[in-house]
Amino acid sequence: MNDVPEPKLDPKLELRGNYRHSLLIPTRLADIDVYQHVNNVVYYAYFDTLVNDYMIRFGGLDMVRDPVIGLLVESGCRFHQSLNYPETIEGCLRTVKIGTSSVRHEIALFREGQPHPxxxxxxxxxxxxxGPQKPAPIPPRIRAALEKLLV
Incomplete structure (x- = not known):
C-alpha cells in the first residue's frame, strides 16, 4: 500500500493553460443517461479517447502490432459540473510522472467558454x-511524446 497521499486537483485552480495538449470531443446523444446529462462512465471514455489519441498520433502507438502495450491500472475522476448533449468539450492532458514502465496522466474536461473544468x-x-504481460520499459517514441507533456 502506498503511504503517499494522492494529489487532489482543485477545479478552481485548474485552467486550460495548466495542460500541454488538448482535443475537442463532441458529446453524443448516446452519452446521455436517464437524468439527462452525460453518464459518469462516459467521462472515462472521454479520458481514454484523449490519452490514446495522443499516444497514437504523437507517440506512434500501434495497439494491434506493438510488442509493448500500455495497460490501464488505475483511474479516477472528480465531477464538478454536468456535461450535456449537444456540446463539444475540450479534453486537456498533461503528464505528471514517468517511470521506467509507467506513466501518470492528469486530465481535465472543459465546457466551451468555461474557465474551470x-x-x-x-x-x-x-x-x-x-504476450506475458511482464512490465517493460516505455517504448522510446511513446516516452518522447509523453515527455513533451510533462509538468
Missing amino acids: AATGHFVHVFVER
Whole structure:
C-alpha cells in the first residue's frame, strides 16, 4: 500500500493553460443517461479517447502490432459540473510522472467558454510485453511524446 497521499486537483485552480495538449470531443446523444446529462462512465471514455489519441498520433502507438502495450491500472475522476448533449468539450492532458514502465496522466474536461473544468481525473498506464504481460520499459517514441507533456 502506498503511504503517499494522492494529489487532489482543485477545479478552481485548474485552467486550460495548466495542460500541454488538448482535443475537442463532441458529446453524443448516446452519452446521455436517464437524468439527462452525460453518464459518469462516459467521462472515462472521454479520458481514454484523449490519452490514446495522443499516444497514437504523437507517440506512434500501434495497439494491434506493438510488442509493448500500455495497460490501464488505475483511474479516477472528480465531477464538478454536468456535461450535456449537444456540446463539444475540450479534453486537456498533461503528464505528471514517468517511470521506467509507467506513466501518470492528469486530465481535465472543459465546457466551451468555461474557465474551470467540468471534471478532472487521472490515468496510470503500465507498459508490459504483449504476450506475458511482464512490465517493460516505455517504448522510446511513446516516452518522447509523453515527455513533451510533462509538468
